[in-house]
Amino acid sequence: xxxxxxxxxxxxxxxxxxxxxxxxxxxxxxxxxxxxxxxxxxxxxxxxxxxxxxxxxxxxxxxxxxxxxxxxxxxxxxxxxxxxxxxxxxxxxxxxxxxxxxxxxxxxxxxxxxxxxxxxxxxxxxxxxxxxxxxxxxxxxxxxxxxxxxxxxxxxxxxxxxxxxxxxxxxxxxxxxxxxxxxxxxxxxxxxxxxxxxxxxxxxxxxxxxxxxxxxxxxxxxxxxxxxxxxxxxxxxxxxxxxxxxxxxxxxxxxxxxxxxxxxxxxxxxxxxxxxxxxxxxxxxxxxxxxxxxxxxxxxxxxxxxxxxxxxxxxxxxxxxxxxxxxxxxxxxxxxxxxxxxxxxxxxxxxxxxxxxxxxxxxxxxxxxxxxxxxxxxxxxxxxxxxxxxxxxxxxxxxxxxxxxxxxxxxxxxxxxxxxxxxxxxxxxxxxxxxxxxxxxxxxxxxxxxxxxxxxxxxxxxxxxxxxxxxxxxxxxxxxxxxxxxxxxxxxxxxxxxxxxxxxxxxxxxxxxxxxxxxxxxxxxxxxxxxxxxxxxxxxxxxxxxxxxxxxxxxxxxxxxxxxxxxxxxxxxxxxxxxxxxxxxxxxxxxxxxxxxxxxxxxxxxxxxxxxxxxxxxxxxxxxxxxxxxxxxxxxxxxxxxxxxxxxxxxxxxxxxxxxxxxxxxxxxxxxxxxxxxxxxxxxxxxxxxxxxxxxxxxxxxxxxxx
Numbered sequence: 001x002x003x004x005x006x007x008x009x010x011x012x013x014x015x016x017x018x019x020x021x022x023x024x025x026x027x028x029x030x031x032x033x034x035x036x037x038x039x040x041x042x043x044x045x046x047x048x049x050x051x052x053x054x055x056x057x058x059x060x061x062x063x064x065x066x067x068x069x070x071x072x073x074x075x076x077x078x079x080x081x082x083x084x085x086x087x088x089x090x091x092x093x094x095x096x097x098x099x100x101x102x103x104x105x106x107x108x109x110x111x112x113x114x115x116x117x118x119x120x121x122x123x124x125x126x127x128x129x130x131x132x133x134x135x136x137x138x139x140x141x142x143x144x145x146x147x148x149x150x151x152x153x154x155x156x157x158x159x160x161x162x163x164x165x166x167x168x169x170x171x172x173x174x175x176x177x178x179x180x181x182x183x184x185x186x187x188x189x190x191x192x193x194x195x196x197x198x199x200x201x202x203x204x205x206x207x208x209x210x211x212x213x214x215x216x217x218x219x220x221x222x223x224x225x226x227x228x229x230x231x232x233x234x235x236x237x238x239x240x241x242x243x244x245x246x247x248x249x250x251x252x253x254x255x256x257x258x259x260x261x262x263x264x265x266x267x268x269x270x271x272x273x274x275x276x277x278x279x280x281x282x283x284x285x286x287x288x289x290x291x292x293x294x295x296x297x298x299x300x301x302x303x304x305x306x307x308x309x310x311x312x313x314x315x316x317x318x319x320x321x322x323x324x325x326x327x328x329x330x331x332x333x334x335x336x337x338x339x340x341x342x343x344x345x346x347x348x349x350x351x352x353x354x355x356x357x358x359x360x361x362x363x364x365x366x367x368x369x370x371x372x373x374x375x376x377x378x379x380x381x382x383x384x385x386x387x388x389x390x391x392x393x394x395x396x397x398x399x400x401x402x403x404x405x406x407x408x409x410x411x412x413x414x415x416x417x418x419x420x421x422x423x424x425x426x427x428x429x430x431x432x433x434x435x436x437x438x439x440x441x442x443x444x445x446x447x448x449x450x451x452x453x454x455x456x457x458x459x460x461x462x463x464x465x466x467x468x469x470x471x472x473x474x475x476x477x478x479x480x481x482x483x484x485x486x487x488x489x490x491x492x493x494x495x496x497x498x499x500x501x502x503x504x505x506x507x508x509x510x511x512x513x514x515x516x517x518x519x520x521x522x523x524x525x526x527x528x529x530x531x532x533x534x535x536x537x538x539x540x541x542x543x544x545x546x547x548x549x550x551x552x553x554x555x556x557x558x559x560x561x562x563x564x565x566x567x568x569x570x571x572x573x574x575x576x577x578x579x580x581x582x583x584x585x586x587x588x589x590x591x592x593x594x595x596x597x598x599x600x601x602x603x604x605x606x607x608x609x610x611x612x613x614x615x616x617x618x619x620x621x622x623x624x625x626x627x628x629x630x631x632x633x634x635x636x637x638x639x640x641x642x643x644x645x646x647x648x649x650x651x652x653x654x655x656x657x658x659x660x661x662x663x664x665x666x667x668x669x670x671x672x673x674x675x676x677x678x679x680x681x682x683x684x685x686x687x688x689x690x691x692x693x694x695x696x697x698x699x700x701x702x703x704x705x706x707x
Contacts, residue, residue: 040270040274041273042250042251042253042266042269042270043250045266045269047214047234048228048229048230049231050233050265050268050279051129051233051234051268051272051279052231052233052281052282052301053296053301053302053320054281054282054302054303054320055126055128055129055281056125056129056236056301057124057232057233057300057301057320058301059122059123059124059125060120061120061126061127062116062117062120062126063117064111064113064114064117064118067112067113067117067127067131068086070131070275071085071086071112071113074141075141075142075143077144078144079145082145082146083146084143084144085112085140085143085146086112088111088112088151089109089110090109090110090172091106091108091109092104092106092107092115094106098191099189099191099192099196099198100181100189101119101124101184102123103122104118104119104122104177110173116131116176119177120180123180123181125180125184128275128276129183129272130176130179131275132268132271132272132276133155133179135267135271136267136268137153137155138150138153138154140154151172152165152171152175153170153175154172154175155175155176155179156175156179157178157179157182183236183240185198186202186232186239186240187232187235187236189297203235205235205239206229206234206235206238206239207229207235208231208234208235208293209229209230210229211227212229213225214238214243214244215243215244215262216243216244216246216249216260217243217259217260218243219259219260221260223246223260225244225246230284231284231296231301232297232301237265238265241268243262243264243265244262245261245262245263245265246258246260246261246262248260249261249266253270254267281301282302282303282305282317284302284306284317285317285324286306287306287308287315287326287332288315288317288324288326291324291334292319295324298321298322298336299320299321299322300319300320300321301320302319302320303318303320304317310325310327310349310350311327311349311350311354312327313327313328314326314355315327316348319334321336322334322340325348325349325356326355327349327355329355330355333356333357333359334356334360335356336360336371338380339360339371339386342378342386342413342414343356343388351375352376353373353376353378354373354374355373356371356372356373357372357373358372359371365379365381366381366403366404366409368380374391375391376388376394377389379409381403381409381410383409384410384430385411386413387409387410387411387412387413387427388413389410389414389427390414390415392436392439392441393415393427393434393436393441396441396442396443397410397429397434399468405431405472406474407429407432407434408431409429410427410428410429411429412428414427415436416428420435420458421459422437422463423437423438424437424458431446432446432448432449435458435464437464442465442467442468442480443468443469444465444480445489447473447489447492447493447494448469448487451487451494451495451496452465452482452487455496461484461500461501462482462483462487462496462499463483463484464482465481465482466483467480468480473489476491476492477490479497484500484501485498485499485501485504485505486498486499495508496508497509502544502545503520503538503540505545506547509547510538510572512536512549512576512578513534513536514534515534516532516533518532519531524539524541525541525563526541528540528541528562528568535550536550536553536577537553539568539569541562541568541569543569543570543587544568544570546569546570546572546584547572548569549573549584549593551596551597551598552573552584552593552598554598555591555599555600556569559589559600564588565589565603565604565605565608566586566587566591566603567586569587570585570586571585572584577593580594580595581594581595583601588603588604589601589602589603589605589608589609590602600612606648607624607633607642607649609649610649611642611651613651613676614640614642616639616653616680616681617637617638617639617640617642617651618637618638619637619638620635620636620637620638621636621637622635623635628643628666630645630646632645632666633645639653639654639681640653640656640657640681641657645666645673646672647671647673647674648672648673650673650674650675650676651676651677653677653681653686653688653697655695655700655702656677656681656688656695656697656702658702659695659703659704660673660690660695663704668692669692669693669706670690670706671691671692672690672691673688673689674689675688675689676688681697685697685699692706692707693706
């Protein structure tokens with residue numbers, strides 16, 4: 001089988017293709033009994049744009065009933081013994097789908113009109129085009145006595161000039177389907193080309209956007225005409241019938257031109273205009289011509305006018321395969337149909353995304369493709385579908401490595417704001433959420449997300465995230481800050497570890513408390529609150545909210561709790577209480593726990609503070625008495641006194657007491673003590689000052705000096 005035969009090329013140089021009878025040309029002219037009384041204006045024939053794509057590739061241009069009405073209008077009655085096209089029926093067979101045509105499911109006793117309508121729809125070729133080609137090839141639309149050959153090779157498909165017709169494509173149905181498939185194949189549709197079963201590069205033959213020298217007739221003595229081909233329809237017609245009419249053919253209408261004339265593409269134009277009107281749909285916009293020339297294979301035909309009332313002096317135009325847009329600041333770029341609805345949801349060029357700033361691309365993507373816009377991306381990933389990622393969220397996504405990082409791919413089609421509080425929005429990804437509040441966006445990994453949700457998300461104490469994860473979430477160890485606290489992830493497990501709410505913060509930072517033993521109660525002094533746990537309390541008062549371990553509670557209770565000198569706790573335990581050694585501050589002192597045993601080790605009360613800091617005093621031997629000069633107080637202990645006067649509260653060892661007494665105590669020159677012993681009195685060597693003198697103890701022996 002020759003290459004031409006396989007491609008189905010068909011030269012059309014006769015006045016009616018397929019009716020060249022081997023007789024004089026004038027006889028050929030007389031075959032056009034069906035030529036309209038008023039022919040198309042061939043001065044409008046454009047060799048580089050025979051018919052607009054919008055009309056040629058409109059597979060739904062006619063329904064089967066409209067086609068039937070049209071055929072009926074062309075033939076009033078058939079010659080005896082013949083079947084005209086309007087009455088023709090055939091049982092069709094199933095043809096599997098290809099990149100050119102969808103699957104054709106065979107049916108019994110289908111009419112020619114139904115076959116034409118179904119093939120048009122499945123292959124995306126206008127039934128008007130198919131009707132015109134049937135006429136220009138065999139005159140089949142208007143014949144009243146069509147031959148068997150006319151139906152057998154109705155479209156001239158698979159009938160090259162150099163060999164007999166391919167019997168695989170005999171028959172009306174086969175011819176119509178194969179011809180439509182060929183026309184589509186010539187446009188190099190997706191699924192054809194290198195690496196497919198359809199490797200021939202038809203886009204390189206009579207290419208769109210280039211000038212090609214096209215023969216007027218297959219005769220070396222005849223001229224060629226340079227033709228700049230502007231669209232896919234014209235490109236396909238020239239591959240199907242590779243000749244262009246010379247001026248003599250155009251001047252002749254449906255008639256004979258000269259010996260170098262061909263008529264196939266001229267007659268296509270004639271019949272189409274006379275039967276269906278203008279071959280012009282919407283022209284490619286002037287600003288998009290260069291872009292269309294490079295992208296016509298996927299854009300297809302124009303489906304609407306170019307409009308230029310968009311922002312930034314922008315223009316847009318709709319095509320079969322998408323929409324092309326450009327502006328003063330952005331070059332022309334096309335948005336494919338599968339992305340178009342997503343762009344539309346965001347207001348197209350008028351909305352958040354703005355104009356496209358790049359082409360559809362799949363490089364540097366993990367099982368996905370993207371298109372970049374002024375205000376974000378539209379992306380598509382295998383398994384997660386198509387999503388809009390606006391610029392601020394895209395920046396956060398990029399910062400975390402996009403689909404290659406812990407966020408993975410977006411799993412929602414865009415941002416959601418309806419169920420978010422505080423004016424926030426979110427977009428969900430495989431690895432968590434991106435939460436946007438104003439101009440701030442933060443990634444919330446899945447582990448953190450679970451804890452955030454359990455605490456009521458932004459509607460409760462945590463509020464919105466105020467920072468990003470402190471480390472790559474894939475490490476399993478990081479923290480994340482929120483308006484109302486912090487969540488920590490350790491070995492992949494997340495928990496709330498801090499909160500701006502004092503009570504909750506005390507709770508989450510004190511896991512040693514164990515389980516709650518009762519509900520919160522506000523029955524402490526002045527309405528202060530507490531809650532009992534297995535290993536202590538949480539106490540809330542004007543001094544703050546702090547956890548108090550059981551050991552400290554016991555000592556606090558021994559000193560009268562908040563009703564006495566200690567008051568309320570003013571700090572948390574200095575270390576984890578489970579270690580057994582720590583301190584805890586109160587308003588009136590400090591309780592120290594050593595080896596699990598608690599004791600009061602300091603206090604803001606001067607008298608008690610002196611007792612606590614002077615263990616060498618030993619046990620008290622009498623109660624406090626305020627019978628000293630001017631109502632000053634004292635209390636006797638085994639090894640000295642505590643004296644309280646306007647000069648302060650100080651412990652006085654027995655040795656010093658003796659010397660103080662020799663000098664008349666507070667009634668004479670020495671007055672009251674003004675400081676505690678300079679060192680531990682048990683050492684036997686120290687000094688203690690008084691208002692009027694000093695007592696020095698050396699090796700346990702005291703002596704006094706007057707200031």
